[in-house]
Structures are given as structure tokens and as C-alpha cells.
Amino acid sequence: EAQVTQNPRYLITVTGKKLTVTCSQNMNHEYMSWYRQDPGLGLRQIYYSMNVEVTDKGDVPEGYKVSRKEKRNFPLILESPSPNQTSLYFCASSSSTGPGGYTFGSGTRLTVV
Amino acid sequence: GNSVTQMEGPVTLSEEAFLTINCTYTATGYPSLFWYVQYPGEGLQLLLKATKADDKGSNKGFEATYRKETTSFHLEKGSVQVSDSAVYFCALSRAGGTSYGKLTFGQGTILTVHP
Numbered sequence: 112e113a114q115v116t117q118n119p120r121y122l123i124t125v126t127g128k129k130l131t132v133t134c135s136q137n138m139n140h141e142y143m144s145w146y147r148q149d150p151g152l153g154l155r156q157i158y159y160s161m162n163v164e165v166t167d168k169g170d171v172p173e174g175y176k177v178s179r180k181e182k183r184n185f186p187l188i189l190e191s192p193s194p195n196q197t198s199l200y201f202c203a204s205s206s207s208t209g210p211g212g213y214t215f216g217s218g219t220r221l222t223v224v
Numbered sequence: 225g226n227s228v229t230q231m232e233g234p235v236t237l238s239e240e241a242f243l244t245i246n247c248t249y250t251a252t253g254y255p256s257l258f259w260y261v262q263y264p265g266e267g268l269q270l271l272l273k274a275t276k277a278d279d280k281g282s283n284k285g286f287e288a289t290y291r292k293e294t295t296s297f298h299l300e301k302g303s304v305q306v307s308d309s310a311v312y313f314c315a316l317s318r319a320g321g322t323s324y325g326k327l328t329f330g331q332g333t334i335l336t337v338h339p
Contacts, residue, residue, distance in 0.1 A: 115267075144326070153228075153313060153331040154268075169326070201267055203327070212258060213327060215267040 113138045117202050117216035124192055124223055132187045132219050134202035140214075142205040143185040144169070145177065147198040148218075154201065160185055192223040226251040230314050230330035237337050243301040245333050247288075247314035250295065255316040257281075257290055257297040258327070262311040271299075271312070304337045311335070 115136045124130055136143065144159040146169075156169030160179040174196055176188040185204075189196060202216040231246040249255065256275045260268040272281030277292035288299045297314060314330040 146327075146329075151331055153329040154327075155329075156326060159326060203268075212270040212273055213268075215260075215269070217267045 113214065115202055115204050115214050115216040117200075117219050119219060120217065121220050122222070124221070126193055126223055127191050130189050130192060130221075132189075132200060132202075132221070134185045134187065134216060135183050136185075136202075136204040136214070137183065138204060138206070138214065139182065140204035140206050141182070143179070144203050144205075144213075145175070145185070145187050146201045146203065147171065148201060149198050157187070157200075192221075194223050197221060197223050226255070226316060226318065226328045228314050228316055228328055228330035230312075230333050233332070234334035234336060237304055237335070239306055239337055239339050240303045241337075243299070243304045243308075243335070245299040245312055245314075245335070247297045247299065247330060248295055249297065249314075249316050251316055251318060251328075253318060254292075255318045257288070258315045258317065259286070259288055259297070259299050260313040260315060260329075262313065262332075264310070268313065304335075306337045306339055309335055309337045 118133045141162045145157040146154040148154045155171045157175050158177040160166040200219045203213040205213045227250045229248050258273045259271040261271045262268050272283045274281040274290035280289045286301045288297050311332045313332045315327045
């Protein structure tokens with residue numbers, strides 16, 4: 112089954128404790144992206160990657176890092192989480208061959224206390 | 225920059241009512257337009273899309289027409305069901321350059337359908 116898999120689904124952590132949210136896709140997509148969803152703000156892009164070793168900032172990159180060492184994986188790293196990063200996070204992937212739509216993961220609900 | 229504006233929610237309807245959720249956009253060039261749906265506790269799913277002016281996207285009884293003259297992509301359904309209760313997001317994407325494929329979302333509209 113074609114899918115984007117995120118882990119974990121739920122995470123509660125403390126301020127300043129580094130964490131990684133993993134994202135993997137099995138569709139051989141070139142394009143991958145991270146979004147955060149907050150009430151009243153819709154989804155905002157954090158980082159995106161157009162292919163292996165090619166990443167760039169989205170609209171709200173502060174406090175986040177990403178890497179794209181393999182085509183299928185695109186982890187999101189929070190080096191020193193803060194409470195304002197409490198949010199619902201989604202990973203998405205898409206083929207570069209056209210605007211065919213995006214496949215989203217099931218989401219990671221992160222709470223930073 | 226690109227932006228998407230959706231009608232304010234929440235929207236509450238009775239089963240079999242007609243649904244319209246308004247969406248307008250601002251973008252240079254010719255974006256592709258999408259509607260995504262998010263059911264409770266789940267990720268976003270592509271509902272329908274349109275890639276050029278006057279295209280009509282349709283799926284599961286939902287329709288939306290790409291209107292370049294009014295920069296709109298309103299979502300409609302003739303008869304909603306309780307199972308349509310979800311959050312609906314309008315989005316656009318522009319291909320090319322360093323912004324390839326980036327999705328810009330509206331704020332989402334919560335739809336609740338009562339029996």
C-alpha cells in the first residue's frame with residue numbers, strides 16, 4: 112500500500128529535550144515536506160525537500176531541522192523544543208512529475224511542557 | 225506571495241442539505257488548486273483537484289470549478305451526509321523554480337452534518 116508513515120503518533124516531551132519525528136514514504140517520491148497544523152492557521156510549511164540532499168526552508172522553519180540522506184526518509188528534528196512548538200505535525204510527499212496531489216502521513220501530535 | 229482564503233466556519237448543516245464552502249486565492253501565474261479533507265483523528269486526504277482554468281474537479285459527490293476570472297475554487301455538494309463531517313482545506317500549488325510543489329493552505333473549514 113502506498114503510504115507516508117510518521118512516528119510517533121503522539122509525543123509529550125519537556126522543554127529543551129531533543130527529539131526526532133520520523134517520516135518515510137514508499138512511493139519513490141522526490142518531493143517531501145513537513146507541515147504544522149494549528150487552530151485557525153491551517154497548515155504551514157516548515158521545511159521541504161526536492162530530492163536527496165536538497166532541502167529548503169518553508170514559511171515557519173525556526174526551531175526545526177531536517178535531513179534528506181535517503182529518498183524515502185525525511186526526519187524532522189527539534190534540537191531544543193519549546194512550548195510554542197506544541198502542534199500537530201504532518202509529513203507529505205509528492206512526485207515531481209506533475210501537480211498530482213500530495214500524500215499525507217497520519218500526523219504526530221506533539222506536546223512540549 | 226501566494227495565499228488562500230476560505231470561508232469562516234464552522235458550518236453546520238442537516239443531512240441532505242446543499243453545501244458550499246467558498247475559497248479564493250491569490251497567486252501569480254497558473255496554480256493548481258486542491259481540496260483536501262481531514263476526518264477526525266486522521267491525516268489529510270486529497271478530495272479533488274483542478275490544474276487549469278475552467279477545469280472541474282469532482283469526487284464522492286463533491287465538485288469544484290477553477291475560476292480564473294474570479295480567482296475562486298468553491299467546493300459544492302448537492303446533498304451532504306453525516307459521514308461528510310470533517311475539516312475541509314483549500315490549497316494551491318505552483319510548479320517550477322524553488323517553490324516547486326509547495327502547498328499553500330487556507331485555514332480550514334469545519335463541517336458538521338446532523339441527521
